[in-house]
Amino acid sequence: MAHSWHPPKFVLLVGLFAILMGGALCIPLHAADTEVAILCSHRAAPYEQTIEGFKAYVSGCGIRANFQVVQLEGERDRAEAAVQQVKEARPGLVLALGAIATHQASQILSDVPVVAGLILTTEEIEARKNITGVILDFPLEMQFQWLLKILPKSRNVGALYNKERNSRRIEEAIRVARDMGLTLHAQPVTSPSEIPRALEAIAKQVDVIWGIPDDMVYTPQTAKHILLFSFRSSIPVIGLSDAWVKAGALYALEWDYRDLGKQCGEIAEEILKGNKFNLPRPRWPRTVRLSVNKKTAARLNVKLQEGVLGGSSLIHE
Amino acid sequence: MSASRIHAFQTCIVLITLLFMIQSLVFAELSPPGDGTAADEMLLFQEIPSVYSASRFEQKVTEAPASVTVVTRQEIRAYGHRTLADILQSVPGFYATYDRNYNYVGVRGFGRPGDYNSRVLLLIDGHRVNDQVYDTAPIGTEFPLDIDLIERVEIVRGPSSSVYGANAFFGVVNVITRRGDDIKGAELSGDAGSFNTYKGRATYGNRFENGFEGVASASIMHSAGQSLFFKEFDRPDTGNGVARHCDTDAFQNYFARMSFKDFSLEGAYNTRDKRIPTAAFDTLFDDPAARTVDEHGFLDFKFQHAFRNDLSMMARLYYDHYDFKQDSPYDRDAPDQARHRVLFRDEARGESLGGDVQLSKRLFDSHNVLVGAEYRRNFRQDQFSFDVEPFFQYLSQRVNSANWGIYAQDDYEILPGLRLSAGLRFDYYESFGDFLNPRLGLIYQPFDKTVIKLLYGSAFRVPNAYELYYQDGGITAKANEALKPETIDTYELVWEQGFGKHLTLHASGYYWSMRDLINQRVDPSDGLLVFENLDEATGKGVEIGLDGKWANGIQGRVSYSWQRAEDSAGDWLTNSPEHMAKLNLMLPVIPERLFAGSELRYMSPRKTVHDKKSDDSYVMNLTLSAPNVFKGLDLSASVYNLLNQDYGDPGSESNRQDLIPQDGISFRLKATYSF
Numbered sequence: 001m002a003h004s005w006h007p008p009k010f011v012l013l014v015g016l017f018a019i020l021m022g023g024a025l026c027i028p029l030h031a032a033d034t035e036v037a038i039l040c041s042h043r044a045a046p047y048e049q050t051i052e053g054f055k056a057y058v059s060g061c062g063i064r065a066n067f068q069v070v071q072l073e074g075e076r077d078r079a080e081a082a083v084q085q086v087k088e089a090r091p092g093l094v095l096a097l098g099a100i101a102t103h104q105a106s107q108i109l110s111d112v113p114v115v116a117g118l119i120l121t122t123e124e125i126e127a128r129k130n131i132t133g134v135i136l137d138f139p140l141e142m143q144f145q146w147l148l149k150i151l152p153k154s155r156n157v158g159a160l161y162n163k164e165r166n167s168r169r170i171e172e173a174i175r176v177a178r179d180m181g182l183t184l185h186a187q188p189v190t191s192p193s194e195i196p197r198a199l200e201a202i203a204k205q206v207d208v209i210w211g212i213p214d215d216m217v218y219t220p221q222t223a224k225h226i227l228l229f230s231f232r233s234s235i236p237v238i239g240l241s242d243a244w245v246k247a248g249a250l251y252a253l254e255w256d257y258r259d260l261g262k263q264c265g266e267i268a269e270e271i272l273k274g275n276k277f278n279l280p281r282p283r284w285p286r287t288v289r290l291s292v293n294k295k296t297a298a299r300l301n302v303k304l305q306e307g308v309l310g311g312s313s314l315i316h317e
Numbered sequence: 318m319s320a321s322r323i324h325a326f327q328t329c330i331v332l333i334t335l336l337f338m339i340q341s342l343v344f345a346e347l348s349p350p351g352d353g354t355a356a357d358e359m360l361l362f363q364e365i366p367s368v369y370s371a372s373r374f375e376q377k378v379t380e381a382p383a384s385v386t387v388v389t390r391q392e393i394r395a396y397g398h399r400t401l402a403d404i405l406q407s408v409p410g411f412y413a414t415y416d417r418n419y420n421y422v423g424v425r426g427f428g429r430p431g432d433y434n435s436r437v438l439l440l441i442d443g444h445r446v447n448d449q450v451y452d453t454a455p456i457g458t459e460f461p462l463d464i465d466l467i468e469r470v471e472i473v474r475g476p477s478s479s480v481y482g483a484n485a486f487f488g489v490v491n492v493i494t495r496r497g498d499d500i501k502g503a504e505l506s507g508d509a510g511s512f513n514t515y516k517g518r519a520t521y522g523n524r525f526e527n528g529f530e531g532v533a534s535a536s537i538m539h540s541a542g543q544s545l546f547f548k549e550f551d552r553p554d555t556g557n558g559v560a561r562h563c564d565t566d567a568f569q570n571y572f573a574r575m576s577f578k579d580f581s582l583e584g585a586y587n588t589r590d591k592r593i594p595t596a597a598f599d600t601l602f603d604d605p606a607a608r609t610v611d612e613h614g615f616l617d618f619k620f621q622h623a624f625r626n627d628l629s630m631m632a633r634l635y636y637d638h639y640d641f642k643q644d645s646p647y648d649r650d651a652p653d654q655a656r657h658r659v660l661f662r663d664e665a666r667g668e669s670l671g672g673d674v675q676l677s678k679r680l681f682d683s684h685n686v687l688v689g690a691e692y693r694r695n696f697r698q699d700q701f702s703f704d705v706e707p708f709f710q711y712l713s714q715r716v717n718s719a720n721w722g723i724y725a726q727d728d729y730e731i732l733p734g735l736r737l738s739a740g741l742r743f744d745y746y747e748s749f750g751d752f753l754n755p756r757l758g759l760i761y762q763p764f765d766k767t768v769i770k771l772l773y774g775s776a777f778r779v780p781n782a783y784e785l786y787y788q789d790g791g792i793t794a795k796a797n798e799a800l801k802p803e804t805i806d807t808y809e810l811v812w813e814q815g816f817g818k819h820l821t822l823h824a825s826g827y828y829w830s831m832r833d834l835i836n837q838r839v840d841p842s843d844g845l846l847v848f849e850n851l852d853e854a855t856g857k858g859v860e861i862g863l864d865g866k867w868a869n870g871i872q873g874r875v876s877y878s879w880q881r882a883e884d885s886a887g888d889w890l891t892n893s894p895e896h897m898a899k900l901n902l903m904l905p906v907i908p909e910r911l912f913a914g915s916e917l918r919y920m921s922p923r924k925t926v927h928d929k930k931s932d933d934s935y936v937m938n939l940t941l942s943a944p945n946v947f948k949g950l951d952l953s954a955s956v957y958n959l960l961n962q963d964y965g966d967p968g969s970e971s972n973r974q975d976l977i978p979q980d981g982i983s984f985r986l987k988a989t990y991s992f
Contacts, residue, residue: 042362052945218360219360231679241362295629309528313528
């Protein structure tokens, strides 16, 4: 039977490897000037990339920081206790990623500067003087400019929304759209079961359906229905993100999450090197990546203009 | 300690480990899954998984007309898989055997010793990899792609000849490579392991501003192997059964892919040199000259475009190269009656050119129609066998062949939640005439998380050049040019059921019936190996698997397969385990810092070619990985066969050994630096 393994070289390698691994795991135990806690709402690639970008920027700008990542695993109950623990550790700065982390940070951390990222609105942080961040959205003007760039003949834009959650956004969008020569046909719904009727109601009026982050209208359960409606009636859907484009939406404005992290890092630098009690205003993401589904474009007879797809575009075909 | 006590001790460890793992899964399921309302931003990040292989166009796994498993890059890293064989044997219903030269895949109870993986179609990015002479799907160290370059592996069970043609008999394995945009820079990777095994890789990949995307990679591996004891050779004149320096393995891999707009060019090349310690085909034992050298290479030029009116087109041109050399030392009678050591050599060379055109279109809102045509010219399928010194030729066979096929498939959404997938392919082979293969699938989704599939398909395999023409002048084998193609019909019922947010159950029952099975046996009249058509073989079985994935990073799969494959006389087929159970579990040990991936595989006894039975086996592997420990440096440590299980895989007619011993406990340390 096989002799399994001969030690000398291997023992040396195991020892070396153990030292490397142990050393690597112990690195954060060394003293650092600033404790930075990172509250992460979910465990997914966009969060990881944002954290990577943030850490890389902060470490590279001369701030000696010790990062502590706290995973909240999407659990609101657990988040409260976790953020309480972070508070007791008295970090110099907190990066809160996602709605759960930002909500708990806004409730519990009143005397620590917080940079929020991957949040869809500023509602939660507007009233707090110790919180700022980068919003996971783009200015309405920019969104409609892209719409006109990709679908230049569009004049009537449809939108489904939950009145209780998104009235303010829709009112603002109607105004901005009007200023840009577009008419926004907004159809409120009060439950997902109303979506088919709402789609039929706007079908004859609109050239395109504009997706907005609304957790009643845009869910995995409703996605198939909305996208099939789009195919059947040849009305393109502007997706919420790359994942939606992959599933069949025509295009979406997507984020560069590493750059988002870097942007959060820049705000952190301003705070840590400057006044901790006069935080800058929340910012829009500065990088936009266009995500396009060429199959959908072909099916809906949408001709993508030359030059629309840049090198950084995400293309599904 | 007696053997039975050792066995009992090992069984206890396995049971305790199983209990621990199952407990982890159960507690993970019972722990609160959150408040049930997704955080707003998660609306943007949710993925809808899709699979390309089952129908040659992208579709959801649940809508594919087959039972499909997808193994991701994350799983490959977490479980420390080293070869494609490692990946396949972690999948429900699949198993792999190793004769200490090549790895062979068994599926659904069929894994005949002496076959060369010709009943599974292997693809890299949709390009056929099975060679032109033996139809072999290379899944061991001779696989042309470094395992680190795999993005995911799509494993489609059942016959798919209605779309892919020959060899898609028991399944199709499509390996999808990483793109430049996935790599975004350079990677250097090195690993060291037991048996003085060292491997290195350098890769660069990126997508540039002008849309050009490219990947280039080179890998090299060398393993000194082990000194192995074979009781069948335990005599003083054969070194008391110990083969020294006869297990060496070495390969070099090169891969490149570039794409711009609708065009892509991809190429891979692998050369592998493996010594053979088993004295297969009655060669001299403990002679390091016994070895095989394999070369696989291909170039694939592809154009893919989505036209207006929902019409998509794919066209490809390709070139395939295969080169094989096997050295076999023999002790022969010379004319002077003295015995001499003679080096006998087999060589095989294959070269092909081919093309493939495919159109897909959505019609009347409810039909997804795919039509295609394929032509392949094997302009070289040569085999030679000769004594090297003094030169004497036994076989010089130069053949070529051509085949073409046309196919169509329609996926019809009859009603919301009810789909019919119907496919038909016509193939014509110069030597064997025509074949018609249908596939039918009825896919019913009565509820959001419930999918039921009723599937039927047929497939064929023409005898390959080796089975038809190989002979070595009456030393060990003779040719049989009267071989007929073999065919298979498969019926299958699949049930996929989601439970809550985290668990998915896959269950399937199947029955297959194969006619004119090509099988290697020893002709009692002259003692020579020959391939012959058996009457029929049948198989039936049940596969059940439960997949779990939780937000806290725990994910795993537990599966059980029962299968019974027998020939027309009702005799159990060789190398066909009746029961298999597998458990895979990944979990974070230190969040963000350290992850553990463990797999446990159980296989019940298998019948050997000498009508005996192997022991059952429990193999457990464990990998610890620490990602990004220091600015792009990933480290991992793996232990394979942690329980040091002493087990063997059934040998073939060419082996004197009834069971070929497998590796005991072994280790690997790996570091990858990305920059």
